[in-house]
Amino acid sequence: MKTLTMALLGKGGVGKTVLSALIGRAYSDRGSRVLFVDADPARGLTSALGAIPVKTIGEAREEIISKARSAGNEKDRNELSESIDYLLMESLYESPAFSLITMGSTSSLGCFCPVNSLLRETIRAMAGNYDVIVIDAEAGIEQVNRQVVETVDYPIIVTDNSMRGASTALLIRDIIKRVPGMAPVETGVVFNRVESGAHGLVRVIEESGLAFYGTVGPDPEITAIDVKGEPLFSVCASAPSLSAVKGILSRIEMSA
Numbered sequence: 001m002k003t004l005t006m007a008l009l010g011k012g013g014v015g016k017t018v019l020s021a022l023i024g025r026a027y028s029d030r031g032s033r034v035l036f037v038d039a040d041p042a043r044g045l046t047s048a049l050g051a052i053p054v055k056t057i058g059e060a061r062e063e064i065i066s067k068a069r070s071a072g073n074e075k076d077r078n079e080l081s082e083s084i085d086y087l088l089m090e091s092l093y094e095s096p097a098f099s100l101i102t103m104g105s106t107s108s109l110g111c112f113c114p115v116n117s118l119l120r121e122t123i124r125a126m127a128g129n130y131d132v133i134v135i136d137a138e139a140g141i142e143q144v145n146r147q148v149v150e151t152v153d154y155p156i157i158v159t160d161n162s163m164r165g166a167s168t169a170l171l172i173r174d175i176i177k178r179v180p181g182m183a184p185v186e187t188g189v190v191f192n193r194v195e196s197g198a199h200g201l202v203r204v205i206e207e208s209g210l211a212f213y214g215t216v217g218p219d220p221e222i223t224a225i226d227v228k229g230e231p232l233f234s235v236c237a238s239a240p241s242l243s244a245v246k247g248i249l250s251r252i253e254m255s256a
């Protein structure tokens, strides 16, 4: 089965991290193997899942760059390519219900394109072991393309009932179109933390060629988890937000 890739995008604080966790949970409930990718430098998803990875991809990348700089001869370079797999394995957090890689941040400035493409290759090989990859794409779709996977099947733009949220959605749609290699099956929008999508805003979304995937209402279960600082993945099975997300996934699957 082909690995399905989804990425959650949108302006700050709209619920990308919450919806990433709920989408992963919905797939896990069906028995799918889920790989989360936390592409937020602030590691929001990693903490929302209650996960503690040994290493971030950013840290692995730093080690690779410093080893590459000191690799003098062919033997050194061979050792380096062998250690990349190992470094990446250290960056993979595994639990019975899901796996996670945390991108973290990187302090090396400039383009280390060979390192990025090497990492992407290794992530691609790793991704083949999963049914679904859910990316909390805080850092944007270009970063996902450069550092994680070339393309995303379903970019999901999260918004609230604000014109600013809708404008951000259109901006993200334009960026997706410009990123080389990014060829989504469909790009859609989810309204989060609202009872229903404001009519005018849903129209703006649909008229701009984006799919309207549905709405996730304000959920007291999520608020309770927030207060206690519990992992979002363990939200109770009857939580309205989880049911809403399951409905949205059925809607997405119909478009496939």
Ligand SMILES: Nc1ncnc2c1ncn2[C@@H]1O[C@H](COP(=O)(O)OP(=O)(O)OP(=O)(O)O)[C@@H](O)[C@H]1O
Binding pocket: 010, 011, 012, 013, 014, 015, 016, 017, 018, 019, 040, 044, 138, 192, 193, 216, 217, 218, 219, 220, 222, 223, 226, 241
């Ligand atoms: N449907 C919901 N019901 C109740 N609370 C929610 C809902 N969606 C999100 N929240 C809460 O709103 C806050 C922001 O959500 P979240 O962290 O997922 O946003 P984000 O888009 O990832 O933010 P950032 O841009 O800072 O990474 C969190 O406290 C979260 O628990």
Ligand SMILES: [Mg+2]
Binding pocket: 016, 017, 018, 040, 044, 045, 136, 138
């Ligand atoms: Mg977040």
